[in-house]
Amino acid sequence: MSNLPKIAWIGLGIMGSPMSENLIKAGYSVTGFTLEQDKLDRLAAAGGTVAKSIAEAVKDADVVVTMVPASPQVEAIAYGTDGILENAKSGALIVDMSSITPQTSVDLAKAAKEKGLRVLDAPVSGGEAGAIEAVLSIMVGGEQADFDEAKPLLDALGKTIVLCGPHGSGQTVKAANQLIVAVNIQACAEAVVFLEKSGVDLTAALDVLNGGLAGSTVLTRKKDNFLNRDFKPGFRIDLHHKDMGIVTDAARNVGAALPVGAVVAQLVASLRAQGDGGLDHSALLRAVERLSGAEL
Numbered sequence: 001m002s003n004l005p006k007i008a009w010i011g012l013g014i015m016g017s018p019m020s021e022n023l024i025k026a027g028y029s030v031t032g033f034t035l036e037q038d039k040l041d042r043l044a045a046a047g048g049t050v051a052k053s054i055a056e057a058v059k060d061a062d063v064v065v066t067m068v069p070a071s072p073q074v075e076a077i078a079y080g081t082d083g084i085l086e087n088a089k090s091g092a093l094i095v096d097m098s099s100i101t102p103q104t105s106v107d108l109a110k111a112a113k114e115k116g117l118r119v120l121d122a123p124v125s126g127g128e129a130g131a132i133e134a135v136l137s138i139m140v141g142g143e144q145a146d147f148d149e150a151k152p153l154l155d156a157l158g159k160t161i162v163l164c165g166p167h168g169s170g171q172t173v174k175a176a177n178q179l180i181v182a183v184n185i186q187a188c189a190e191a192v193v194f195l196e197k198s199g200v201d202l203t204a205a206l207d208v209l210n211g212g213l214a215g216s217t218v219l220t221r222k223k224d225n226f227l228n229r230d231f232k233p234g235f236r237i238d239l240h241h242k243d244m245g246i247v248t249d250a251a252r253n254v255g256a257a258l259p260v261g262a263v264v265a266q267l268v269a270s271l272r273a274q275g276d277g278g279l280d281h282s283a284l285l286r287a288v289e290r291l292s293g294a295e296l
Contacts, residue, residue, distance in 0.1 A: 004028050005062035005153070010054060010077050010084070011098070012039035014233065015124070016067035018131040019097070019157050021046045023065075026156035033057040055087040063153060064094045070242050071100040078108055090116040095150055097138075099123045099178070099239070101246050102168035105141060109167040118146050121167060123174035124158065125181070128234035129221060135159040139177070141169035175250055178243035179261045182281070184218040186264045189285040192226045193292050203227060225282035237284075238277040241268050 004027055009020040012034040024030050024047045031049040033056070034040060040050045051057035054077055058064050064084055068074055074096060078084045084094060094117055096105065105121035112119045120142035130136045136158035140147055147163045154161045164173045191214075195205045206226070210219045225231060244265035251258045258265075271277075271287045279286075286296055 006060055007031070007153070008033075008051075008057040008061035008064045008088075009043075009048075009067070010034070010057060010064065011067040011073075012036070012043060013067065013069070014128050014235075015097075015131045017042055018128070019067065019134075019136075020048060020065075022131075022134045022156055023153065024048055028153070028156070031057050031061065053082065054084060055082055058084050058088045058092070061088065061092055063150065064088055064092055065097060065153075066094065067097045069098065069239060071104040074098050074100050074104060074108065079111070085112055085115045085117060088115075088117055092117055093146055093149060094119045095122050095153070096120070097122050097124055099174050099243055099246070100171060102141075102171040102175070102250060105171050106168040109142070118143070119167065120146050120150055121170040122150070122154065123170055125174065125177045126158070127221065130158075137177075138162070139164050139170045139173040141165055141167050141171065171246075172250065175243065175247035178240065179247045179258065181218060182240060182244060182264045182268060182284075183260055184216055185222065185281055185284050186267060186288075188216075188219055188222065188226065189282075189288045192285055193288045197292065222282040225280060226285055229285075231276075231279040231283040231286070233278060233280045235281050236277065237268060237272050237279055237281055240281045241265075241272050241277065244268050 007023055007028050007030045009030050009032040012032055017039055020030050020032055020043060031051050032043045033051040033054055044050050066077060094112060109119040120140055122138050122140045124136040124138050126136040134157055137160040138154050138158040140163045164170055195202055206223050248258060248265055267287055276283050276286055289296060
C-alpha cells in the first residue's frame with residue numbers, strides 16, 4: 001500500500017470524519033487537522049495521524065482534501081502564510097469537497113496554479129449516512145487528468161463520481177442538487193402533515209408512496225426522521241440555508257428563474273430564524289406544522 005498517495009485532510013466534521021476514516025480503511029495514510037480536539041482524537045483512534053497545524057498537515061501530502069462548511073472557511077484554510085497554498089509541496093493536488101460558491105472554486109484554482117498546485121472542486125451529496133457508508137455522489141469540476149488521478153481516492157468515498165466540467169462545475173451541480181433536495185424535503189414534509197391531519201396510518205402511507213413515482217432517496221433517507229420527529233443533524237438547516245443562498249445567487253447571475261426554489265429558500269430561512277438552524281434539514285417538517293397550527 002506504500003505506493004498510495006499521502007493524504008492531508010482538513011476539516012473533520014459530521015462528513016469529514018467518516019470520510020477520512022474510509023480512506024484509512026482503504027489503506028491510505030491520512031494526516032488530519034481540525035480545530036476540535038475530540039475530532040483529532042477520533043482520527044487518531046481510527047489510525048490516522050494528527051497534525052498541529054494546516055502547514056504541518058499538508059507539507060508532505062500528495063493530495064490535500066478539504067471539507068469545511070462554506071466559502072469563508074475554504075478561503076481561511078487556503079490562503080495566508082499558514083494556509084494550504086503557502087505550505088503544500090509543489091505539484092500537490094487539492095481536492096476541495098466543501099459546498100461553496102462556484103466562483104470561490106474558480107478563484108482558488110487560479111491562485112493554486114500560480115503556486116504550482118492543482119485543484120478539483122468535488123462537493124458531495126448523501127449526508128452523514130452516505131459518508132459513513134461510502135456511497136456519496138461526488139460532482140467534480142477541474143481538469144480531466146487531475147480527475148483521473150483523484151478517481152481511485154474518490155472511489156473509496158463515494159459510489160457515483162462524475163467530472164461535470166471545468167473548475168466551478170462541481171459546485172454548480174451541487175447547488176442544483178441542494179435545490180432539488182430542499183424542494184423534495186419540503187414536499188415530503190407537507191405530505192406528512194396532510195396525511196396525519198387526515199388520520200391516515202403514516203408509516204403505511206410513506207411506505208406505499210416511496211414505492212411509486214413519489215419515491216425518492218430523500219424519502220428513503222428521511223422517512224424515519226419524519227416518523228420519529230428525530231432531527232439529529234445529518235445535514236443542518238444552517239448549511240442548507242447557506243446552500244440555498246448559493247443556488248439563488250448563481251441562478252440570478254445566469255438568468256435562471258427558481259420560483260419554487262425561492263419559496264423554499266425563504267422557508268428554510270424562516271426555520272433558521274425560529275431557532276432550528278442546528279437541526280437536520282428534515283426539520284422543515286416543523287415549519288409546516290407551525291403553519292398548520294401546531295404548537296411545538
